[in-house]
Amino acid sequence: MSDSAYRVETTSRLAQWRIDNLASCTYRKSDPFKIGKWNWHLSVEKNRVLFVKLYPEISNLTRENPPIASFVIRVVCSVGDRKALTHPEITDKQLKTNEDFVWGIEVPLTGKFIIDVEFLDLKTFPREGGEPCSIWAEGLTQKRSNATALTSLSRMLTEGIHSDIIINASDGSTGAHRAILAARSPVFRSMFSHDLKEKELSTIDICDMSIDACHAFLNYIYGNIGQEEFMNHRLALLRAADKYDISDLKDVCHESLLEDIDTTNVLDRLQNASLYQLPRLKTSCMRYLVKFGKIYDVRDDFNAFLLCAESELIAEIFHEVLNAWKGF
Known part of the structure; x- marks a missing residue:
């Protein structure tokens, strides 16, 4: 039997397994196929009844965060009038093992047939708890939201939109925003929360940093730094990260300097x-x-x-x- 007999063809949410005529007593398991975050298997077992199973491949991911699936599964005879048997829609069923979804088909099937699985949704429980969330809606929404937010932050910095504080570097000055600086650094937050000269004069003096390095520092804070800019100013960024207690920037610099x-x-x-x-x-x-x-x-x-x-x-x-x- 060729390897194609076990291969499942997929799109982003659809899986199809084409099966030749099964003998009277036969078990067959598909190759793994990926839908969402998981590898999946289909299997068929024919005795007096044809049993169809759908389940995720056993892995740490499956054990720690098993899929909660909504799907429609059909068996379609691929000859003649392409008669289809459709299981009632499965909604929000958690699948961990090969016994969690079993479909027994008593109608005799002859010739070639196709098992067709259309995934309507895949959910997981958030690590922090709460209601299960769709992996597809979650990913798309989060990516678009993050991209839009970063673009907006970048424009605020590069176009000086409502800047309310001036940063004086050793060889130049640039504008920034108190709220963003305070959100990223407890040191900046302390400056703006107490009656210090930075709060009174709306300026921050960073005399140990060039204006180019300062721009790189701000671009990192605003989520807009490029790789070349980062590499050119790694040590200055490390000093600033340590001075202003920005731990994620310090970690990034540490990793880069190791390389x-x-x-x-x-x-x-x-x-x-x-x-x-x-x-x-x-x-x-x-x-x-x-x-x-x-x-x-x-x-x-x-x-x-x-x-x-x-x-x-x-x-x-x-x-x-x-x-x-x-x-x-």
């Missing part, structure tokens, strides 16, 4: 890892220097680094060196 450690930047990365408490970056830099022997490639720079590094960091480096020597 391209080399001899030209490893000592700077190590210094920043210590300064901003980035343990994974610190570990990666020390492994690069010690375990992979790159400390010899940056010997002159490393000697200068030791003259200005904090004693605690120097102690950690030599501890790493001693551990490496023990391995030989």
